[in-house]
Every structure is written in C-alpha cells, then in structure tokens.
Amino acid sequence: MTAETLPLLKDDRLVMVVGNYGSGKTEVSVNLAIRAAASGRRVRIADLDLVNPYFRCREARRLMEAHGISVVVPPGAQAWADLPIVVPEVLHMLSPPAGTLSLFDVGGDDVGARVLGSLRGGAIATGYELWQVINPQRPFTRDADGCLAMREAIERSSRLVVTGLVVNAHLMEETTADTVLSGLAVAREVARRGGLGIRFVAVMESLADEPPIRAIGEPVLVMKRHMLPPWLLPAGEERLPAGRPVPLGRRNGSHGTYRD
Amino acid sequence: MSKVLMKGNEALGEAAIRAGCVHFFGYPITPQTEIPEYLCKRLPEVGGVFLQAESEVAAIHMVYGAAGAGVKCMTSSSSPGISLMAEGMSYLAACELPCVVINMMRAGPGLGGILPAQSDYFQATRGHGHGDYQCIVLAPASVQEAVDLMTLAFDLAEKYRNPVMVCADGMIGQMMEPVEFRSEGRGPPMAGNDWALTGCEGRPRRIVNSLHLAPEQNFAYNVRLKEKYDRAAREEVRFELYGDGRPDVLVVAFGTMARISKSAIDDLRREGRRVALFRPITLNPWPYAQCRAAMDAMPEGAKVLDVEMSMGQMIYDVKLAAEGTRTIEFLGKAGGLVPSPDEVAARIRALLP
Numbered sequence: 041m042t043a044e045t046l047p048l049l050k051d052d053r054l055v056m057v058v059g060n061y062g063s064g065k066t067e068v069s070v071n072l073a074i075r076a077a078a079s080g081r082r083v084r085i086a087d088l089d090l091v092n093p094y095f096r097c098r099e100a101r102r103l104m105e106a107h108g109i110s111v112v113v114p115p116g117a118q119a120w121a122d123l124p125i126v127v128p129e130v131l132h133m134l135s136p137p138a139g140t141l142s143l144f145d146v147g148g149d150d151v152g153a154r155v156l157g158s159l160r161g162g163a164i165a166t167g168y169e170l171w172q173v174i175n176p177q178r179p180f181t182r183d184a185d186g187c188l189a190m191r192e193a194i195e196r197s198s199r200l201v202v203t204g205l206v207v208n209a210h211l212m213e214e215t216t217a218d219t220v221l222s223g224l225a226v227a228r229e230v231a232r233r234g235g236l237g238i239r240f241v242a243v244m245e246s247l248a249d250e251p252p253i254r255a256i257g258e259p260v261l262v263m264k265r266h267m268l269p270p271w272l273l274p275a276g277e278e279r280l281p282a283g284r285p286v287p288l289g290r291r292n293g294s295h296g297t298y299r300d
Numbered sequence: 301m302s303k304v305l306m307k308g309n310e311a312l313g314e315a316a317i318r319a320g321c322v323h324f325f326g327y328p329i330t331p332q333t334e335i336p337e338y339l340c341k342r343l344p345e346v347g348g349v350f351l352q353a354e355s356e357v358a359a360i361h362m363v364y365g366a367a368g369a370g371v372k373c374m375t376s377s378s379s380p381g382i383s384l385m386a387e388g389m390s391y392l393a394a395c396e397l398p399c400v401v402i403n404m405m406r407a408g409p410g411l412g413g414i415l416p417a418q419s420d421y422f423q424a425t426r427g428h429g430h431g432d433y434q435c436i437v438l439a440p441a442s443v444q445e446a447v448d449l450m451t452l453a454f455d456l457a458e459k460y461r462n463p464v465m466v467c468a469d470g471m472i473g474q475m476m477e478p479v480e481f482r483s484e485g486r487g488p489p490m491a492g493n494d495w496a497l498t499g500c501e502g503r504p505r506r507i508v509n510s511l512h513l514a515p516e517q518n519f520a521y522n523v524r525l526k527e528k529y530d531r532a533a534r535e536e537v538r539f540e541l542y543g544d545g546r547p548d549v550l551v552v553a554f555g556t557m558a559r560i561s562k563s564a565i566d567d568l569r570r571e572g573r574r575v576a577l578f579r580p581i582t583l584n585p586w587p588y589a590q591c592r593a594a595m596d597a598m599p600e601g602a603k604v605l606d607v608e609m610s611m612g613q614m615i616y617d618v619k620l621a622a623e624g625t626r627t628i629e630f631l632g633k634a635g636g637l638v639p640s641p642d643e644v645a646a647r648i649r650a651l652l653p
Contacts, residue, residue, distance in 0.1 A: 062307055062476045093330045093414045094474040120636070122330045122414045177305040177478070211305050211478040269475050270556070270638045271563040
C-alpha cells in the first residue's frame with residue numbers, strides 16, 4: 041500500500057497536525073507536504089510551532105520550497121525570535137482556494153495547540169482535519185491512557201476536536217518493525233476507545249519494504265528523514281542554523297537519507 | 301530498562317530525579333525551559349519540590365539555601381541566566397555546598413539569540429563569579445551522555461562539596477534521542493555529613509559562612525579550596541580519544557562540536573586519512589596531560605585543529621596542553637551558526653600533509 045492512497049490527497053483542504061512534544065509532527069508534516077505536492081496538489085504549510093525553538097518545519101523551508109510548497113513563517117530574523125508570532129497569511133490559509141491544501145504544523149502538547157483556539161472560527165467554517173500524531177516511545181504517551189489524556193488536553197486547549205490519528209511510532213535511528221507494530225497496537229486501542237480512525241502509519245523508507253510493515257493493513261506514509269541534527273546532514277552542502285536541511289539536487293538528491 | 305525517546309532537556313530532568321535530586325529552583329529561558337517544565341511535573345510525583353523563582357538570582361540563592369540544609373538540589377538555565385547566577389555560584393563554592401547547575405548554552409553575548417553555542421566556555425571554566433574558586437564542568441556530546449553525566453554530576457558535587465556544572469549547547473537540550481536510564485529509581489539522599497544545617501538539637505551548632513575577615517584565615521581557606529581543586533584535577537579528568545592512534549591531524553572539540561567533528565573524521569578515515577579526535581568530557585579539570593600525550597603520539601609537524609561553536613575559547617587550554625610544541629589551528633562559528641561536518645573536513649584536509 042502506498043501513500044498515494046491517503047485520503048489526504050483526495051479532498052482534505054485544511055489539515056492541522058497536533059500531538060505531544062517529540063511525537064514527530066514536524067517530520068510527518070514536512071513529508072506529507074512533499075508527498076501532497078508530488079501528487080499534484082498545491083500545498084501551503086504554516087509553521088505554527090510557537091513553543092519549540094529548534095527542529096521546526098521552518099528549518100526545512102528551502103527544501104519544501106524546492107518542491108513548490110509555499111511555506112508560511114515569520115519573515116526574516118523573526119523566524120529565529122523566541123516569540124509566539126502568528127503571521128496574517130495563516131488566517132488566509134483557513135479558507136484555501138479549491139485544489140489547495142493548507143497544512144498547519146502545530147507545536148507540541150496542549151501548550152502548543154493553544155494557538156489553534158484563535159483560528160477556531162475559520163477552521164470550523166471551512167471544515168478541518170485535526171490529526172493527533174502518536175508515538176508510544178515518548179514518556180507521557182507510552183500507552184492508550186496517556187495518548188487519550190493528551191488528546192483531551194489538546195482538545196481543551198485548541199477548542200477543536202481531534203478527527204484522526206497518525207501513527208508515528210519510532211525511536212529515531214533505532215526504530216525497528218517491532219517499534220512500529222507495537223506502536224500501532226497502542227494506536228488501535230486509542231482509536232477504539234476514542235472513536236477515532238487511523239489516517240495512516242508513518243514509516244521511514246528504510247523500513248517500508250519489510251514484510252511486517254507491508255502487512256500492516258493501514259495506509260502508510262513512507263517518509264524520508266528531513267529534520268536532522270548537524271552531524272547527520274548529508275554531505276556537500278552549506279548548512280544553516282540548527283540543522284536546517286538542504287535544498288534538492290545535491291549528492292544524488294539524497295536529502296533526508298540516513299548517514300551511517 | 302528499555303529505551304525511551306526523549307528530548308535532551310527532559311532526559312536531563314529525569315536523570316536528575318534518578319540521581320536523587322529532590323529540589324529544583326529555576327526560571328524559564330530558551331533553550332532549556334523543558335528542564336523546569338519536565339521537573340515541575342515529575343518532582344511532585346517523587347515528593348520533591350519544584351519552585352519557579354522570581355529570577356535566576358533568586359533561584360541560585362534558593363539552591364544555596366537548600367544545599368546548605370543538605371538537600372540534593374539543582375538549577376538550570378541558559379547563558380544570560382547563568383550570568384545572573386554568578387554571585388550565588390561563588391557563595392556556593394565558598395561555603396563548599398554541593399549542587400548541580402545546568403547551562404544549556406545559547407548564542408551570546410548579551411541577549412544574543414536562542415540558537416546553540418559554546419561561547420560560555422570561559423564563564424564555565426574560569427570562575428564565572430568572583431574569587432579563587434572553581435566549578436567542576438562536565439560537557440556531554442549526546443543525550444545519553446547527558447543522562448549519564450547527571451548521576452556523575454551529583455556524585456562529584458557531594459564528593460567535593462562543590463558546585464558542578466553540566467555545560468551543554470542548546471542542540472543537546474532540544475534534540476530527541478533514544479535514551480536508557482541505567483539507574484532504576486531514585487539515587488541515595490545526600491549522605492550523612494558534618495556540615496549541613498539540619499537543626500542543632502543534641503549536637504554542636506554548625507555554621508555555613510563565607511566571610512573570613514582575617515587575611516591569614518582567609519588565605520588558609522583559599523589554600524584548602526585549592527587543594528580540593530587539585531585533587532579533582534588528579535582524580536576526575538575524563539576525555540575520549542577517537543580515531544587513529546598516530547594521526548596527521550588531531551581535532552580537539554567538545555559537546556555537539558565533537559559529534560560533528562566525528563562525522564568529518566569518519567568521512568576522512570574512509571578515504572584512508574589518518575585523523576583523530578580528542579574530546580574533553582571534563583572541561584574543568586581539563587585533560588591537559590592526556591591531550592598532550594595524544595599530541596606527542598603524532599608525527600613531527602602534524603597539526604592540531606581546535607573546533608568550537610565560539611570565536612575561540614577552549615583553544616587556550618589546547619595551547620596550554622601543547623606548551624608550544626604544536627601549532628594549534630582554529631575553526632569556529634558563533635551567533636548560533638554551527639560548523640558543518642563538511643567545513644570541518646575541508647579544514648582538516650587543508651592541514652593534512
């Protein structure tokens with residue numbers, strides 16, 4: 041099963057990605073944006089992470105722009121300010137023109153989701169998807185109880201309702217097929233108890249062809265790793281602060297592949 | 301215990317609790333705020349105290365008070381906040397009180413920026429506050445090492461009755477890595493001692509004081525502190541030597557910069573180049589003799605390259621280690637920019653015979 045079967049690529053217009061710190065929202069959002077753009081959708085992505093100072097999708101701005109994606113972030117040096125800036129373009133993104141996907145990469149936990157409260161009216165008028173990214177390898181969401189508590193906290197703070205789950209079970213470089221499968225088991229319990237659907241399972245490309253992953257029985261988003269610390273960035277490129285990924289076209293275009 | 305995916309800052313918080321830390325006093329500042337954020341959830345669960353102070357000045361003096369009462373305690377901050385703590389650090393060292401201070405360094409000087417840097421090296425290793433005192437300074441290069449060094453930090457603080465600083469850059473605080481907590485549960489409370497202010501009923505009164513007006517008495521006090529720092533220099537030096545045993549270029553770097561340098565060194569070694577990394581883990585005491593031994597193992601004329609996320613601070617210690625026997629080259633960036641593995645590799649290449 042390939043990512044092209046994702047419902048996202050048919051008619052979702054406004055997708056907001058939430059979840060606890062470190063669940064992998066940004067990696068999922070960047071990969072989703074690139075995949076949607078590759079399928080022919082016009083994509084705008086807003087970096088709405090107002091709580092995390094590093095490893096936000098603004099670091100992948102040049103990479104995404106190289107894929108024709110419009111990236112909405114505070115201008116100039118303000119992108120590196122320790123301030124909760126929401127630029128006016130975000131409001132425009134709440135009512136995307138036909139054929140355009142608006143994607144919001146939101147900050148972690150209920151604290152990070154609070155910004156959505158101010159966008160609530162427009163989101164409801166347009167119709168939205170609010171996807172909770174789940175990674176049971178993280179300390180506060182190791183089981184269904186933790187994930188459901190996180191969902192409740194995010195819903196309370198954003199005043200929106202989670203509409204689906206994204207399973208992103210991983211331990212960075214140490215992820216195995218078992219990591220994904222055990223995470224999926226937790227997510228299925230969350231889905232059952234929370235009355236939610238699993239929208240897709242995010243899997244790094246290095247694992248995507250393993251038989252247990254192929255047999256998952258859920259839509260799969262095959263991901264490349266784009267949010268990299270500086271020592272893992274692929275060779276042959278001038279780097280920018282905090283591990284901003286590289287533009288396309290260098291070294292076999294192998295951005296996002298693992299080094300070592 | 302199985303691994304868990306944690307942000308460096310959270311992992312440091314958990315490691316502190318497992319090391320037995322029960323009191324935390326601090327004030328938020330990027331990029332270390334997840335440490336207090338994590339501890340404010342976790343400390344009450346273990347019967348501890350979390351208190352957000354009104355400033356870093358207040359926080360370090362709360363540490364002073366708690367440590368004086370014999371409580372395992374800590375604070376954390378980032379560069380500008382650590383500057384504010386200078387006075388309290390001097391008092392803690394002067395009164396020989398154990399505590400742990402984490403500095404998740406950001407770009408300076410002044411308010412600087414929120415991106416990672418290593419430009420508080422002088423501050424960490426050369427006093428920071430006033431007077432002839434020293435901190436033991438530990439510099440992790442990964443989230444796992446940060447976790448492991450937290451236990452050591454509390455142990456050394458107690459062993460030497462001295463503040464211990466865990467000095468990392470914002471990258472280590474903000475990055476996610478799988479970690480394993482090797483010590484299960486809480487570490488021991490501070491061992492029985494003859495100095496903590498615990499109430500003097502039934503025993504002679506104890507005094508925590510740094511005022512020594514008579515110069516002879518104050519000098520004797522300084523001598524005693526110096527003997528303690530010298531003992532730490534003999535017993536506590538930690539470092540890593542990585543790569544070729546007889547390299548044509550020896551890179552010296554710590555923390556994140558060491559990790560980036562390793563990527564460069566791995567690339568060059570795959571090309572058959574002889575290069576190595578010397579990584580101090582204790583920034584104070586600095587592993588002078590060990591670094592010198594690594595230099596002495598090099599062929600004649602081989603170069604040493606000091607790489608830092610600063611304008612050049614540790615380079616003075618590298619020069620002290622070399623004592624004029626080697627040319628020390630420098631590569632550094634500051635302001636939140638980080639030299640890339642390619643930049644390091646290019647510079648090494650230029651120095652190879």
